[in-house]
Each structure stands twice: as C-alpha cells, then as structure tokens.
Amino acid sequence: MLAVVIRGAGDLAIEGQETGDPDWGQVVVRVEAGGIGGTESFLYQNGISGPSGCVRMESLIPGHEVAGRIARIGPGVTGLRVGDLVAVDPRVPCGVCRCCRSGSPDLCLSPRILGTLMARRTPVQGAFRDEFLCAATQCVPAAFMDASALALSNPMATALRALSGAGELEGRRLLVVGNSTPAALAVAASRLHGVTSVAAASTEPQSLALAARLGADHTVDIERRPGALARPENRADVTLFFGASPERAALREAMLVDAVAPGGIVVLANAARLSIKTQKLFAARGIILRDAPQSDGQSKAFREAVSLIDSRHVQLDTLIERHYPMRDTRTAFEHATTHRGATKIQIAF
Structure with missing residues (x-):
C-alpha cells in the first residue's frame, strides 16, 4: 500500500505501508479520489505540530475527503459487497461517550476526524493512500456517481x-x-429547500x-462593492x-449586519465567529444568531450528502478544478495551497 505522508512544513512523501486485514466490522477501501481541503493545505504549509494539547506525532497521513470501492470485507459486515462504490465518512467515533456506549456511534459527542490535528486528542491517520482500512459504518454506498x-x-x-441550522427556508x-x-x-443545495432567491457574496471573483x-440569482463582490x-x-x-x-480580514462585520433583514437569521458555519459588538448589533435588530449543527446528526448529514450527490439533482462538474495522479501529489498540494476560489483540487489514487 502507498500512502501520502507529511512530516513537517513542506515535507511530503509517498511511502509504502502495510494495510492489514480487516477485523470484525471493518473493510478495506480501494481509494480512487481524494479532495485537498483547507485542513490538508494547512498541514502541508505548517507541519503537524498541532494545537495546544494535541498528541505529538512523527508523521501524519492526511486526507478526510475520499471515495473508492470496497476491496476486502471483514467478518460481521453486512450491507456492503466487494466492488461497491462508497464515500468514506471522516468522523471516527470516540467509543466512550454515552452515545457510543448506547450503540449510536453515528451520534458520537466527541468524534475524531481522519487526518486532522485536534486539541487534546490523538490524531487519526487519514485516507490519502491507495488502500484504506476503516470501519464499515464509515462507508456510505452509492449507485450512480463516480468517486470524484x-x-x-x-x-x-x-x-x-x-x-x-436556518430552519424552514421555503x-x-x-x-x-x-x-x-x-x-x-450551499448555493447549489439551497434550491432544493424552496428558497425564493439565493445570493452569493465573496471576495473572490472565481468563487462568484x-x-x-x-x-445564484446574483452575486456581490464584497471587496470591490463593499x-x-x-x-x-x-x-x-x-x-x-x-x-x-x-473573509475574516476582508468582510467588515458591519456589512453583514446591514445585509440581514430585521428579524432575520444568521447561521455561522464552518467555525465562523463574530465579535461581541456585532452580536449585540444583531440582538438590537432582532436578528437571530445560530451556529450550524456540529455534533448530533453529522453522520446523518453525510448520508444525506451522498444521497443528494448520487441523485444527480446537483450538478458538480464545475467544482473540480483538476485531478492529479498520486505520483504528482506534491504538485497537487502546491496547486491547492496557492489557488483561489471554491473549486477543488483532487488526487486520483
């Protein structure tokens, strides 16, 4: 098995490693495609020292956005067959919280994420490898779309x-x-929620x-038209x-306040944060501030995402900017860390 390994800032290599045989409830996935996201770019640029309290490691295999085909199945696995195309849920249940102990690991209150450094946690090796051993419950099968x-x-x-997190959008x-x-x-999926109109605001013309x-019905360049x-x-x-x-640097929070109708809702997604001053302005205008759900139901959202992509109701071809073969992984990472916009750089394993 070949794996992408990061040991420090800019220190990336492809190395041979043992996959192992699947144990009870496990499968081996032959990985076909993996997307380089912000997490992977950060690791490549900054190394793997991690946040405060993170367990130190000599090396880390990145990768938490992958899909492929079932190659081998361990005992006790049902609902999956060799050759099935699957997306891999990157959440690894902790096994000790009340949800895990009660038999509901999909509702784990303290999951770890594949190939990600987390405070006060032992990192889990990621999935950027040609064969990946994981729990069968992390694999969500699909029938029509490809691994990319x-x-x-x-x-x-x-x-x-x-x-x-926004509630009723109709x-x-x-x-x-x-x-x-x-x-x-979110722009693409919002149409399936019955919105009257959807606008997109960004600092990047490519994203718009x-x-x-x-x-999107219309777009706003918040850097050129503040x-x-x-x-x-x-x-x-x-x-x-x-x-x-x-956005944190380019978007003044006062703009965000002015952009929301009185009595409207603002959902902070993907670890976004606003200042206390802006929160008070929201409250004065009757604007409701919410965080996107981050714990309960993450596996449910992942399964819904696979189903939506597999249904072909959302066209995703324009989201993939380029595929690189595994041998060109370093070039792929260099591209991902310098390119601007919302499109994805992917590795074909």
Missing part, C-alpha cells in the same frame, strides 16, 4: 448542516457568504462565477456565513 463526485460528500455535508431569501467549497455547495453557475449588501434588494431573510479566511 462522491469525494465532495464531506463539504456537501457541511453545507447541508448550515442549511439545516419562500425565504438566502445569502451565502464565503469563498469555500461548502459555501458553493462558480456560485452563478451553481444557481456597500452592495446594504441595499434593500440584497438584504436576506437568512444568511449563511462561512467565515474561513479571507
């Missing part, structure tokens, strides 16, 4: 959780703020062009705020 599309299931799940005006892949997918292709969100015709009933950089 299914590797978008995790960012799609993030988008669906943000939409669910007949409402939606604004999606962000440059990330989940922000673009993508949002338009995915169904006052556009305050216009009455652009004010939304519901705003999804994907607060990853560069």
